[in-house]
Amino acid sequence: MLKEIPKAYEPHKAEEVWYQRWVESGMFHGSVDSEKRPYTIVIPPPNVTDVLHLGHALNNTLQDILIRWRRSMNYEAEWMPGVDHAGIATQVVVEKNLIKEGKTRQQLGRDKFLKKVWAWKEDKFERIINQLRRMGCSCDWERTRFTMDDGLSKAVLEVFIHLYEKDLIYRGNRLVNWCPRCLTSLSDDELEREDIDSHLWYIKYKLKGSDEYLTVATTRPETMLGDTAIAVNPKDKRFKKLVGKSAILPILDRELPIIADDYVDMEFGTGAVKITPAHDVNDFEIGDRHGLEKLNILNNDGTLNDNAGKFAGMDRYDARRSLVEELKQRGCLDKVEDYKLSVSTCYRCNTVVEPYLSVQWFVRMEPLAEPAIEAIKSGELKFHPDHWSKTYLYWLENIRDWCISRQLWWGHRIPVYHCKDCAEIMVAREIPKSCSKCGSSKIEQDPDVLDTWFSSWLWPFSTFGWPEKTPELNKFFPTKSLFTASEIIYLWVARMVMASSEFTGKIPFSHVYIHGTVRDANGEKMSKSKGNGIDPIEIIDKYGADAMRISLVLATPEGQDPYISEKSFEQGRNFANKIWNASRLVISNFDGFEPKYELDPELSDLDLPDIWILSRLAKTIGQVNNYLSGFRFNTAAKVAYDFIWKDFCDWYLEMIKTRLGKDASEEVKNQARAVSGFVLIEIMRLLHPFMPFVTEEIYHLFPKVKESDFLNDLGWPEPKIKFINDKLEKDFELVQNIISAIRTIRSEMDVPPGKKADVLIKTSDKKAAEILKELEIQIVNLGRVKELTIGEDLKKPPLSASGVVAIGEIYIPLEGLIDLENERIRLEKELAKKKSFLKRVKKKLANKDFLERAPEDVIEAEKEKYDQAENSITKLNKNLEMLSGW
């Protein structure tokens, strides 16, 4: 019988077969007509920049666990999958690919380039979907979405118009973060920060009509070409007399007014600051306050423009070098100091960004932020772990306007139209036939696209058909939980809450679960460029999808970053194999018997181990429920893992082996079959969300289970309170301890594992003796006992090893086997342990304050500990004495 089931679990076939059947059955599809309560998750759409990595594997495993759990609890589960066009990110990777072929996007032109990007998207899209399927993700593939789908694009358009009409979108000529490589603006949130070793250059500006100099310090000397003033602090006595006068900009010989502004820090540098309104955010504001000219010296690609005089055409850093050189030659460079500087870089290509003056579109964020703040304060929205709500709130409470226009090609075209005749700007759903101002028909659409987050912030509702009032929207929105990493709390999570409140009047999800970032064994973030990334498919091929899933969950502590190496997946593979083999044992013993999936027998008919495992099972199910409800995946998995491996396999299955043996009656066998079969099926139900494939495969090894039957249809197991039996669990602990003690003595005395030994248990505890007698057969089998004697007045046989346990003593006669020295060492070690323990308890009990102030029961407990320890010591001493008598 056993031969029919392979000795080791073979994941690949099971994965292929079951995934296909699940999809065909339609169980992943959420029905809008269903009477069942909805439970919705929308996937954080992966970027089409690349295929998925282990971080995604973790993210999607967690979502799948939750959605499968809810589905089996008879919710109308909907997991909406999809991918994100990821504007700048995708454009950058495709461009980099082009460069390898020696081409630029400008050479190709917009249309041809976009075709390339679409082809890229199709390829990655397909591979991403395939990866999700291989992981076992139970997504509703019929509803797969892409951020540039027609429907979603329509939502983007409506949102732009809506905000524009509400005066929440405006156009402004401001300093934005400019990436000279990507040739686009970036929002504040799209920057990375990097600390670099740089210098502070002290430059001497000649005072007009004098031979004296005013020295200023700067980290970006080339920007002096755009200086339009020098500022000092109005309180600064050193410079008071200079305010209102002028200085001469070296090289370009431009006259700069010396102005006073509170912004200037008297302590820093020389106390005088060069002001470059077009290239520094602070200087921009000072420029506004003092009516200074904003002189732009840069082209959009980071080279200097004609305003830079002889430096025009040079790259910004080349210009810096030659400018500094010239300053030196002219004697205008006072000194150069080392200086640690923090620079902002483009989050997609790492180029240092420049503050750059340009006309862009912005969203006024403050009015949108309020409901998002309120959602947390009212408890309508919760973060797990909770402390992330602080991060979320901080950003919302200090929110700044959002620059949404991008000078890219890949993305949603901005619905802005220009009249070529009168330069009138129009915002419209489609291209206007004529200019609203001059009537001209020469109208063209603005070449800019929208920030990629301008479509993703609509994801939870645009994917269900908004702005149409669809049945999907009605049934599945708002969603229940969102799973993501902390990096995008600002970029995405907060903005989704804002958008949902504004456009649907609802908070898009009730729970946000923030999981850690997957790191390698050295704690390094996994990334392609570092070469430490692991491809989920590789892991699935090698260890199986279930192994990958459960390993990731077991390795991810709540709220912290998991450290993952390939070795981490062995734990999951081993576990899958353990379950497989436990099932092999149980199922192969059915031998024609058909276990029921609902067990509700008279508990008194059962054997004690049966009652015990049912109690442990009920408790475990209850715990898993609690932990999953609280988004504590790691603990939920651990509780199930321990129950299965330790309670079920190590203890229960070992205990029922005799009842399944050839000497047992059919009646006894059937009882063991019924309970082990029932517990096994409950375990499969419990584990199914975590490890869907192996559990489904095992379920189908059960008699009479049809191909079209699914574990999910059995539903989520109920924690049956009537099974819980705390007293029996306590009794079992006692028996387990006795068995362990016997095993320890045997092992330490080098009793060969195959050899059975007589065991005597001496105890004056009548209740304990009763329990031991009731479970005698288990002690005999698991302790490999030849003859077990339990009694009050037992004498220690000569030449026996002994052990002291809470309820008494254990003797194992070892005639001819006992090594006296070995036994002495063992006993003395034990004695030392007890003595040091006794000392501690004694000290406590000698403390008057303790006796006076500690609660009664604590004192009682200590006294009992004391008596027990003292008792043990007496016994150990006696045993040692006997030893020396030999």
Add this chain to the structure above:
RNA sequence: GGGCAGUUGGCUCAGCUUGGUUAGAGCAUCUGCCUUACACGCAGAGGGUCGCUGGUUCGAAUCCAGCACUGCCCACCA
């Protein structure tokens, strides 16, 4: 500069909310076993006094304060 998180055996973590069992687990290590489900296994063992300092308390890994270190996030000081 501000905020958040963390600091427990060789490694990764649990315990800390509600202070009181001889501080747990997995991996790794050591010993012995192919015991008729599983060597991707079984049994046993060794190993930590809980970052530091001080306080509260009869009693602190657990509460409070300060400090140190690590990581992350935010921030316009040239």
